[in-house]
Amino acid sequence: MSNIKNIAVLTSGGDAPGMNAGIRAVVRTGIYHGLNMFGIRRGYDGMVQGEIFPMDAKSVANIIQRGGTVLKTARSEEFRSPEGRQKAYEHLKKLNIDALVVIGGDGTFTGASAFLDQFDIPIIGMPGTIDNDLSGTDFTIGYDTAINTVVDAVDKIRDTAESHDRLFVVEVMGRDSGLIALRSGISTGAEAVLIPELEVDYDAIMKRLDKTRKNKSSRIVIVAEGDKEGGMVVADKIQANFPSYDVRLSILGHIQRGGRPTCMDRVLASRLGVASVEGLLEGRKGEMVGLIGGQVQFTPFGKAIKHIDKVNTNLTRIVEILSL
Numbered sequence: 001m002s003n004i005k006n007i008a009v010l011t012s013g014g015d016a017p018g019m020n021a022g023i024r025a026v027v028r029t030g031i032y033h034g035l036n037m038f039g040i041r042r043g044y045d046g047m048v049q050g051e052i053f054p055m056d057a058k059s060v061a062n063i064i065q066r067g068g069t070v071l072k073t074a075r076s077e078e079f080r081s082p083e084g085r086q087k088a089y090e091h092l093k094k095l096n097i098d099a100l101v102v103i104g105g106d107g108t109f110t111g112a113s114a115f116l117d118q119f120d121i122p123i124i125g126m127p128g129t130i131d132n133d134l135s136g137t138d139f140t141i142g143y144d145t146a147i148n149t150v151v152d153a154v155d156k157i158r159d160t161a162e163s164h165d166r167l168f169v170v171e172v173m174g175r176d177s178g179l180i181a182l183r184s185g186i187s188t189g190a191e192a193v194l195i196p197e198l199e200v201d202y203d204a205i206m207k208r209l210d211k212t213r214k215n216k217s218s219r220i221v222i223v224a225e226g227d228k229e230g231g232m233v234v235a236d237k238i239q240a241n242f243p244s245y246d247v248r249l250s251i252l253g254h255i256q257r258g259g260r261p262t263c264m265d266r267v268l269a270s271r272l273g274v275a276s277v278e279g280l281l282e283g284r285k286g287e288m289v290g291l292i293g294g295q296v297q298f299t300p301f302g303k304a305i306k307h308i309d310k311v312n313t314n315l316t317r318i319v320e321i322l323s324l
């Protein structure tokens with residue numbers, strides 16, 4: 001039997017489609033198990049400022065389909081210091097909150113680890129970031145929606161590229177990770193994909209672009225935001241190498257973070273929301289809940305934030321083989 005009676009949930013870091021589905025699942029699972037549920041506004045900053053309020057089943061009605069996060073999200077300088085975290089802890093204690101579910105990415109789990117080191121309060125994390133850059137889960141909440149947004153945008157860019165015989169360099173999000181670039185590149189038939197995890201071989205890319213000229217009148221090169229040089233430099237390099245090409249750059253930006261979550265993100269968030277509360281009730285803490293091969297798995301925060309091995313280099317081969 002668990003002693004946990006009151007759980008609070010927050011979202012932190014960059015928002016991601018599906019976070020609302022996750023909040024809904026956490027709140028309703030808690031209520032299902034007879035617990036009192038609370039929401040914390042604006043992530044850790046709201047926790048430091050005491051922006052904590054009760055949530056009931058109705059407060060999460062009609063949000064499963066909405067992008068963004070109804071709890072809002074923010075960065076918190078204060079929470080980085082032990083004094084800031086002490087303030088946050090006191091607000092939790094005043095309301096007898098005895099466990100937390102935090103939804104976010106690596107910064108969120110780093111903050112949760114620091115809080116856990118200082119205070120004995122169980123915390124479970126849910127992976128919510130469009131970048132998919134966490135270990136311990138095949139996919140993060142928001143990634144599927146974001147790549148579908150990218151695919152939709154690049155398909156449109158392809159139409160105009162084809163009409164004008166142009167080459168488009170498209171920069172997509174992923175501060176430290178090429179996972180958005182890689183999947184969207186395969187599914188839009190990109191001729192090349194540049195990601196921070198792999199050394200870029202410009203000679204090979206230029207050769208490939210030149211070779212593809214006989215079969216295609218448009219070309220798409222996808223560059224992850226975290227690439228060493230970024231979309232603008234890549235576009236300039238391609239233009240300098242092929243002066244006769246009509247090269248354009250499109251930076252997709254925050255459009256990738258918004259919008260209605262896909263079915264996959266809603267189901268993922270719902271499953272992880274249920275598992276996070278039930279994990280707390282089983283006595284778990286300091287872990288992120290994820291899905292690996294369709295099965296719920298818990299991974300310590302420290303391991304979850306190291307995502308180095310997540311890029312499947314077979315996928316880059318597929319881009320190359322299919323770019324002919």
Ligand code: F6P
Binds near residue numbers: 105130131174225
């Ligand atoms: O972490 C998700 C992410 O979308 C990154 O890919 C991107 O670099 C970053 O957020 C942008 O953050 P902000 O909205 O704070 O500029």
